Amino acid sequence: MADKSLNKSELVAELAKKTGETQATVASVVDAFFAVVADTVAAGTKVTIPGWVSFEQTSRAARTGRNPATGEPLQIAASKSVKVSAGSKLKAAVK
Numbered sequence: 001m002a003d004k005s006l007n008k009s010e011l012v013a014e015l016a017k018k019t020g021e022t023q024a025t026v027a028s029v030v031d032a033f034f035a036v037v038a039d040t041v042a043a044g045t046k047v048t049i050p051g052w053v054s055f056e057q058t059s060r061a062a063r064t065g066r067n068p069a070t071g072e073p074l075q076i077a078a079s080k081s082v083k084v085s086a087g088s089k090l091k092a093a094v095k
Contacts, residue, residue, distance in 0.1 A: 041082055051089035058083045 006014070012030055016023045040047050041055050048054040062078040086094075 049087070051087040053087055053090060054085045056083045056085070057081075 008030065012023050012027045015021075015030070016026045019026065037047050037055055041057050044057050046054060046056045058081045060079045060081060063076050064073050065076045066072065067074055
């Protein structure tokens with residue numbers, strides 16, 4: 001794992017520096033971007049930024065599992081999750 005990370009406030013500061021916009025403006029755009037992605041994926045629609053990233057809703061079927069402490073079988077309910085996939089440009093940038 002990488003020992004460095006970029007949190008939201010640092011991302012906003014970098015974007016503001018590169019675009020010349022204020023940090024408040026950039027922060028509102030970043031918030032709006034994630035709100036749109038969350039709403040769209042929650043509705044079951046895939047969000048794709050070609051070459052960079054895609055967000056997609058996935059479904060997990062109900063299944064039987066085991067309690068690790070007792071070994072007793074238990075029913076695990078069906079659930080939904082989000083799949084995030086890196087695009088070709090992002091993968092190439094990492095190489």
